[in-house]
Amino acid sequence: MNESIFITGAGAGIGRATARLFAEKGWFVGAADRDAEALEALRNELGADRCSIHIADVTDSPSVTQALAQFAGHTGGRLKVLHNNAGILKVGAFDGISPAVHRSVVEVNVIGLMNVLHAAFPYLKATPGAQVINMSSASASYGTPDFASYSASKHAVRALTEALDIEWEQYDIKVGDLMPPFVNTGMVQSNEGQSALFDNMGINLTAETVAAAVRDQVRKPRLHRPISMQFRALWPITRTAPIAVTRTVMKRLWRNG
Incomplete structure (x- = not known):
């Protein structure tokens, strides 16, 4: 069996692009998503010999556990890379978004992430040199207006990444995240x-x-990997500048650019 990667939210966008890239590189891809039709199309494109598909909702722990067990049946119980890509976004004034929608953002982006991490851990632990690549965001660097609950969820992803990178080091599992802007x-x-x-x-x-950054992260793991020239330049500043300076910059970007 070739190296294996399990990708959540693989039916579209970043997840689908990552599945295509890794399949092209000879990896076996486990593609998980809620959209059965999108998964079928992906498997038809990549080929059943390079891809297994798993209908799963990250907020439903049993479906996640079942999906990873099915995937592990194809890989001899091994999982080289877990790409936690599934996520949702709702943009707008905080008070203009219903509490139910705010809750959904947190449930998918944070609780869903935890569900996948728990279910994947035994397979990661059984694989020498395993990696977890979480999808954080540039909005994890400072609370972002109009993105309040999403930004909060990505701050949580960043914190989980930092904590597990320490906890799971003893099991030879590297944990990092990607931090793209839009x-x-x-x-x-x-x-x-x-x-x-x-x-x-x-x-x-x-x-x-x-997707290319996911590949770069596999080759050269980092705790946090900012993406885009713009954010790579801003990331060190947000970490060292006084909070008042970062707040002023964010406020200007939000109001008038």
Whole structure:
């Protein structure tokens, strides 16, 4: 069996682009998503010898456990890379978004992530040199207006990444995250017009660019991997500048660019 990667949210966007890239490189891909039709199309494209598909909702722990067990049946119980890609986004003024929608963002982006991590751990532990690659965000660097619950969820992803990178080191599992700004996917497109930040910062990344960053992370793991020249330049500043400075920059980007 070739090296194996399990990808959540593989039916579209970054997940699909990552599945394609790794299959092209000879990896066996486990593709998980809620969208059965999208998964069937992906398997038809990649071939059943290079891809297994798993209908799963990350917020439903039993379905996640079942999906990973099925995947492990194809790989001899091994899992080299877990790419926690599944996530949702809702943009707008905090008070204009219902509590139910805010809850959904947190349940998918945080609780869903925890469910997958728990279910995947035995297979990661059984694989020498295993890796976890979580999808964080540039919005994890500072609380982002119009993205309040999403930004909060990505701060949680960042914290989980940092904690597990320490906890799981003893098992030879590296844990890191990717931190892209806006990526031109359906998830972002469906929220365009809901914040001036889209216009002021631009939607310049493609799903394929982020998929390539997943590959780079496998080759050279980092705890946090900022993506795009713009954010790679800003990331050190957000970590060292006084909070008042970062707040002022964020406020200007939000209001008028």
